[in-house]
Amino acid sequence: MNPYKIVLFDLDGTLSDPKAGITKSVQYALEKMNKAVPDEEELKPFIGPPLHVSFSEYCGFNEWQTQMAIDYYRERFKRAGMYENELYADVPHLLHTLNDQRIKLIVATSKPTVFAEKILKYFAIDHYFELIVGSQLDGSRSSKAEIIQFILNCYPDCELDDFVMIGDREHDLIGANQIGIDSIAVTYGYGSFEELTACHPMYLAESVEEVKEILVGRPLKQKRKGDMLDESCPF
Template sequence: MKKNYDIIVFDLDGTITASDLGITNSIKYALNYFGLEKDNESLKRHIGPALSATFREYVGDDEEKIQLAIKKYREYYVDQGGMLENEVYEGVEETLKEIKNRGKKIILASSKPMVFCEKILQHFKLDKYFDFIGGSNLDETRCKKVEVITYSLENIGEVPGANVLMVGDREYDILGAKELGIDSVGVLFGYGDKEELENAGATYIIEKMTDILEIV
């Protein structure tokens, strides 16, 4: 039986935009500073989690090194244009437009810093479809998916419940939704795969963005 979802929560990287080039270039730039060389393909698995978790894997638990790596990452991401080495997935805008036409609320819940989320959606002229754009803080707080979903829902005056649907491409999106008792959609065109999304317990799995219109 089809549920009447009133609020649709979207992830950003791997769900709204294909952002791997800018993110992996930024990680490479930071790792090069530490004398570490990695190829873009091997770094794609880091799209989704917080940067601190990514760099801890390479530089260890030294917080000063982790923060320096994040600083170098943002030198490329912000100052050298990595943020906009990015493109919107096919069907995204028409899907967002139709969801709004159906009278539903759309919010963003990303582990990316909120200021960057806003700039990316503004750049692609998608911000007009969102009732709230939520992300982490620049200091890497509020970066867990469950935290940012909660934050975004609170900012539109809603509490998690059966009328909320989370859409994302990685297990973090699915598990964060599950922790809040929210149904979820796993998308196969992002950076996770079917096995990851199924193991995480996605309520639905879709192959293209417009498929979500059959659910909401």
């Protein structure tokens, strides 16, 4: 029996690798604001969290500067950045397998819904998902907990145990914990092992194939929450 009926996927760092598009768009925004422009590697923390959080925390911008940076970012992202993106290998096969298992699939991303829809259509995987839920362009519904709760409200007849959130950053796992659903942390994205295990996900997956093994009802025992916090982990 499948352990979950409804699977929520983060987009960036979980279904696809958006590094080039995101970091180049951040560089474009900073250049427009006459700020120092770090290289792409230094901007990797921007992958995952809401933009207003990243520009505020990593650049020290005030509210006005943050909104200006987001506007510049989206100027380039809409034109080119969203297509500077690569689907992780085996993702289409995973989604096809889960559809065959009659598991409902949903995208839960902090990226604005309108961008997420275009990216999934670009990759030709949009048809696998029953819902695509992201943030609003005005910055509302940007936390992962808000996004997850919005999705749960769409399925009032389901129990919390029916859902699982899959993501590569702490924001995905914290959101799942706050709402009370299970989570699967993937290590092939942009969150460190320490960041992910500190949030106590139910499972840890090192590849798309391991995600599939968990979701089709054959969970990897050595990857369960209680087994992955060994002496090498500081948490």
